[in-house]
Amino acid sequence: MxxxxxxxxxxxxxxxxxxxxxxxxxxxxxxxxxxxxxxxxxxxxxxxxxxxxxxxxxxxxxxxxxFATLGLKHLANSGVVDVSQSVLNRLAEQSGELVRLAVVDYPRLVWVAKAQGARSGLRYDADMGTEASLSTSSTGIVWLASLSDEEAVELVLRQGFRPPGTAGPNAPRTIPALLALVAEARARGYAWVHETHAAGTAAMAANIIHPTTGHAIGNVSIAGPSARLTEAERDRLAPDLMDAAATLSAVGPLSDYLAALSGRRARDEVRSA
CATH class of the missing domain: 1.10.10.10 (Winged helix-like DNA-binding domain superfamily/Winged helix DNA-binding domain)
Structure with a gap:
């Protein structure tokens, strides 16, 4: 063809x-x-x-x-969901909120698995298989924090900033505002966003790091209504979030698959050649 x-x-x-x-x-x-x-x-x-x-x-x-069947079959054969689901379930139970796994499919970041911890009341949910907004989601911000500012800006400009009215009131509209969120995530060790992705929501995310290369190959996040996922709740859940990310980082087969998917190793080899 x-x-x-x-x-x-x-x-x-x-x-x-x-x-x-x-x-x-x-x-x-x-x-x-x-x-x-x-x-x-x-x-x-x-x-x-x-x-x-x-x-x-x-x-x-x-x-x-x-097409959906092919995608699900591919994920099943890769072992991503099987390996990660127990970790996501535990974090969802600890947080009582929506927990998601995103993988780097360079230059995209895609949500591929989730666990819902909210049993009643307000529930925040999102479709799997969708591409994460790099400039507004905690998932996107924490991945950008693992890159240089130059690469982070390049990726966001390629995807585009969210148009007014399609994101939360605190969504960054300029490069300086974006880089401020990225810098905060670097300093904290995880990303925290409040009403950037959507009004009335908050989220936090930590990177899954390949044990050999040190590259971020995915991340795990907690998202929920901002009235419930407050800063105090963020501080309570941060150790659990970081522990879940560390656990997923230590799983060899998962890390190797995600590293190959991200294409980072191949790109680095080309750059260093």
């Missing part, structure tokens, strides 16, 4: 992944800036392999569960 055609197929899949109810053919063609006939050929090919289906009533095209 030609590189240009493959890129269009992947763009199409990513577009449909963001619209669970599907999209009409014309909207797909307009979004991808390709002729309607070209979009129809791509969709027909994906339909033939059962990765996409067309709703017979609305005519909309949507992804089947086949």
């Amino acid at each position: 030609a590189a240009g055609l493959l890129r269009r197929v992947l763009d199409l899949v990513e577009l449909l992944a963001g619209h669970a109810r599907g999209l009409p053919l014309q909207t797909i063609a307009d979004s991808l800036d390709i002729p309607k006939s070209g979009a129809h050929r791509l969709l027909a090919e994906l339909v033939s392999y059962e990765y996409v289906r067309q709703d017979p009533d609305s005519g909309r095209y949507l992804l089947t569960t086949k």
